[in-house]
Amino acid sequence: MSDDRIEVRGLTKTYEGGDPARPALDRVDLDVPRRHFVSLIGPSGCGKSTLLRVLAGLERPDSGHVAVFGSTPERMCAAKAVGLVPQTPALLPWLNVRRNVVLPSRVNRRAGNAAGDPDELLSMVGLEDVARKYPHQLSGGMQQRVAIARAFGIRPDVLLMDEPFSALDEFTREALQLHLLRLWEHMSTTVVFVTHSVREAVTLSDRIVVMSARPGRVHEVLPVDLPRPRGSGVTADPRLHRVEDRVRASLQVAWESGAAPDDLVPL
Amino acid sequence: MATGTSPDVRPRPTTVPAAHPRRRRRSVLHPALWLPTVVAVLLVGTAWTVIAAEQPYILPTLSEVGTTLVDDPGLFVRNAWSTLQIALIGVAWGAGLAFVLALLMSEIPILRRAIMPLAVVLNVTPVIALAPALVVAFGFGMTPKVIVTAIITFFPVLINVTTGLRSVPPPVLHVFSTLHASRFEVLLRLRVPSSLPYTLAALRVVLPLSIVGAVVAEFVAAGSSSGLGTMIRNAASNAQLPHVYAAVACLAAMGVLMLAFTATVERRLLFWHESQQRTP
Numbered sequence: 001m002s003d004d005r006i007e008v009r010g011l012t013k014t015y016e017g018g019d020p021a022r023p024a025l026d027r028v029d030l031d032v033p034r035r036h037f038v039s040l041i042g043p044s045g046c047g048k049s050t051l052l053r054v055l056a057g058l059e060r061p062d063s064g065h066v067a068v069f070g071s072t073p074e075r076m077c078a079a080k081a082v083g084l085v086p087q088t089p090a091l092l093p094w095l096n097v098r099r100n101v102v103l104p105s106r107v108n109r110r111a112g113n114a115a116g117d118p119d120e121l122l123s124m125v126g127l128e129d130v131a132r133k134y135p136h137q138l139s140g141g142m143q144q145r146v147a148i149a150r151a152f153g154i155r156p157d158v159l160l161m162d163e164p165f166s167a168l169d170e171f172t173r174e175a176l177q178l179h180l181l182r183l184w185e186h187m188s189t190t191v192v193f194v195t196h197s198v199r200e201a202v203t204l205s206d207r208i209v210v211m212s213a214r215p216g217r218v219h220e221v222l223p224v225d226l227p228r229p230r231g232s233g234v235t236a237d238p239r240l241h242r243v244e245d246r247v248r249a250s251l252q253v254a255w256e257s258g259a260a261p262d263d264l265v266p267l
Numbered sequence: 268m269a270t271g272t273s274p275d276v277r278p279r280p281t282t283v284p285a286a287h288p289r290r291r292r293r294s295v296l297h298p299a300l301w302l303p304t305v306v307a308v309l310l311v312g313t314a315w316t317v318i319a320a321e322q323p324y325i326l327p328t329l330s331e332v333g334t335t336l337v338d339d340p341g342l343f344v345r346n347a348w349s350t351l352q353i354a355l356i357g358v359a360w361g362a363g364l365a366f367v368l369a370l371l372m373s374e375i376p377i378l379r380r381a382i383m384p385l386a387v388v389l390n391v392t393p394v395i396a397l398a399p400a401l402v403v404a405f406g407f408g409m410t411p412k413v414i415v416t417a418i419i420t421f422f423p424v425l426i427n428v429t430t431g432l433r434s435v436p437p438p439v440l441h442v443f444s445t446l447h448a449s450r451f452e453v454l455l456r457l458r459v460p461s462s463l464p465y466t467l468a469a470l471r472v473v474l475p476l477s478i479v480g481a482v483v484a485e486f487v488a489a490g491s492s493s494g495l496g497t498m499i500r501n502a503a504s505n506a507q508l509p510h511v512y513a514a515v516a517c518l519a520a521m522g523v524l525m526l527a528f529t530a531t532v533e534r535r536l537l538f539w540h541e542s543q544q545r546t547p
């Protein structure tokens with residue numbers, strides 16, 4: 001067991017009522033070194049969200065072992081060292097933006113994490129002007145930025161993000177990716193990021209974990225050796241396109257190996 | 268703001284709140300809003316006048332009802348206040364106990380399974396049938412009337428608050444879970460605010476219901492000497508129809524006031540909820 005990485009070994013998870021022959025996660029291994037940015041990508045239903053929930057201590061594995069920096073997910077949460085950005089922003093609609101961002105420092109005070117300055121966090125995601133507004137007055141992209149600022153507010157050791165940008169248009173999405181990279185470099189957090197977008201995975205990550213479905217397995221782990229810091233110019237880099245092609249090819253194989261016969265029937 | 272003055276100087280995009288009063292003013296003047304009410308009032312008024320002229324033992328004329336009200340307004344105010352007191356004390360007990368019980372049930376599942384069947388049985392029991400027995404048991408004071416009102420208002424609040432406390436979206440619960448928030452923090456910061464729309468919806472039903480409860484309790488409580496229900500019962504047995512309808516008008520006015528009150532509270536407390544968002 002190592003103190004400077006997230007370590008998953010032989011993780012198997014079958015949901016209640018699920019087919020035991022096809023677990024949601026089947027003997028999954030995963031390594032995320034501290035301060036790295038790792039993306040999970042794979043066909044729908046391959047267990048990306050499940051894996052994230054196990055790392056967040058929200059779901060118990062049937063077998064295998066999970067260590068987050070030498071500790072258990074539950075203990076990491078108890079120490080308020082885990083930030084979660086779900087697929088929907090999950091803000092509290094009765095609190096204004098600023099109060100939403102400081103919320104994590106208000107609960108579980110015993111763990112007493114030094115809270116980041118909410119105004120600084122909001123300005124880092126470009127939202128200093130809407131601090132007093134309520135979530136229903138914001139666009140989807142702005143809400144998602146609030147959720148990110150909230151997750152960074154406790155300065156988490158681990159940040160778990162489940163398709164945080166999937167509901168946004170391409171330009172908003174690219175802008176938010178840059179915001180996220182800036183915050184990540186600033187805070188030096190470890191990020192596990194679920195996405196369906198190859199471009200997004202390559203732009204953000206140090207390492208991409210390609211998964212296959214039925215059962216959910218790790219198909220291949222691909223390194224992304226693009227220089228940091230990455231700005232808006234990264235999409236012009238020819239190396240980016242080479243990595244993208246490799247991820248696409250790997251995904252194709254993963255998808256075919258795991259697709260149900262129905263999925264392969266031509267239209 | 269943490270830095271500088273620039274954010275305060277810049278014109279803010281405050282179009283959302285500014286649009287509200289303007290739209291509301293226009294909508295009040297819009298015929299579609301008041302025309303149906305005016306037409307309905309005219310139709311019913313005309314029908315009433317015709318019937319009252321033909322059959323004075325079925326309906327008093329509107330002017331008789333009006334005169335009765337104007338002749339002794341103090342009588343009606345006193346009795347309305349008496350009924351209102353019973354209604355409000357009853358609803359405070361009924362809704363208050365239901366709220367507390369719903370909180371306990373949301374935290375203690377065994378309690379939910381023990382109490383829910385009892386509550387359902389209580390709800391399908393016609394409480395009005397119980398009223399005479401309660402009067403025998405608790406004497407002729409306020410107590411039996413308050414109890415009837417409390418029982419009638421208890422169940423809708425219990426059901427709604429229970430549903431509301433469970434209406435938190437799973438992703439929000441997950442965020443709280445990863446922060447290791449205690450059950451109490453989840454209850455206080457998440458479940459109770461989430462249940463507010465449900466609680467207020469229950470109040471909207473239960474406040475007018477409390478008047479019904481109080482009036483019915485007054486009907487059956489033989490020795491009762493005040494309240495609009497008592498007044499209606501006594502006036503009806505003396506064939507004083509104008510008094511009956513004047514009292515009914517007072518009850519209707521009380522109901523309208525209560526609805527207006529809940530609507531205001533909802534607008535204040537639930538500005539963030541989709542039920543309060545204006546759809547153009």
Ligand SMILES: Nc1ncnc2c1ncn2[C@@H]1O[C@H](COP(=O)(O)OP(=O)(O)OP(=O)(O)O)[C@@H](O)[C@H]1O
Binds near residue numbers: 051
């Ligand atoms: N709460 C649950 N109960 C039962 N089965 C579940 C539950 N959540 C997920 N599953 C099943 O587990 C498998 C993996 O689901 P998961 O949500 O982790 O996939 P995913 O990779 O996140 O998919 P997507 O890309 O569509 O979000 C699926 O077959 C799904 O049906």
Ligand SMILES: [Mg+2]
Binds near residue numbers: 048049050162
């Ligand atoms: Mg998912």
